[in-house]
Amino acid sequence: MWVKALQLLREDGVLERAVWIAPMNEVPNFVQGSVASVITLRKKMANGQVSKSDGATELNTLFRRINDYMGAPIKAEIAKDRIPLSYCSNGDIDYAGRLSDIYDVVDLHFMPQLIEDDEDKRAFLKVGPGAPNGNFQVLETFDLKAFSKAWEDACRRHYPAMLERVSNFFNHALEHMTLPSGKRLQAIVTECYGSLEWPDSQDVNWEWYKRYNADALRIVAAMDLTGASLSNFGEPLFTLWNDTGWHWAGNNYFRTAPQLISE
16 A cells, blocks of 8 residues: 555655655554564563563564565665655664664654652642543543643653653663664654643643743754654644744754764
8 A cells, every 4th residue: 555655646746755754653552552473472471471581582573574564665665766764663662673774764752741749640630530641532621721730830840850851762762773784773753742642722821831842852953863843732733833933943943953962
């Protein structure tokens, strides 16, 4: 299906605008929940039938086989277009163990939940069940003014830890970008930097969200990443899209910032 789609895109003059091709969004989500061999292995690891070390090695082998199966026909089709092939990750970290040389890019999805202490948890109890990390249906039941205040208060208290978590995650991820052949994968991030769900409402103040996401981008801009998004909610369907000054400033910072943290 991918090869047919790529051929049609090329015929229509659209493929030339592609920056990369990713066969699947967040591969681990699908593989760990839908591929029988992986499900069986993870159960054996969970109940101690397979050691953690042996299980991790076997799991990487299964992932590499699946990633090659998905990626090889696509890579062959786009080779003449010089379009990179991207692996879309989510939670996994041993990219060098899960990918072969047909891949060029790793998309580092990083969507952590808010850091909370007991005071924050008490505040979120007043917001509604599941706050602050409910899905979009649950968000509609929240007291959104209370949500906004609780989220901002938590950010103020835990801001250093939140930014340190960003730095640690991407530094650690970048340590796993070199394949056994010596090929260095390029790193990008397109889903970031938290929260995973966010209520887009006039009752919710975006300022601390924007501050955190912009500062997270500044941290990433100093690292060896080829590309980065400013926010998971910086898309046309969210009101944050209309804050053109925020987007302009963040994107220009990323494009011009010197890389301070080497490999």
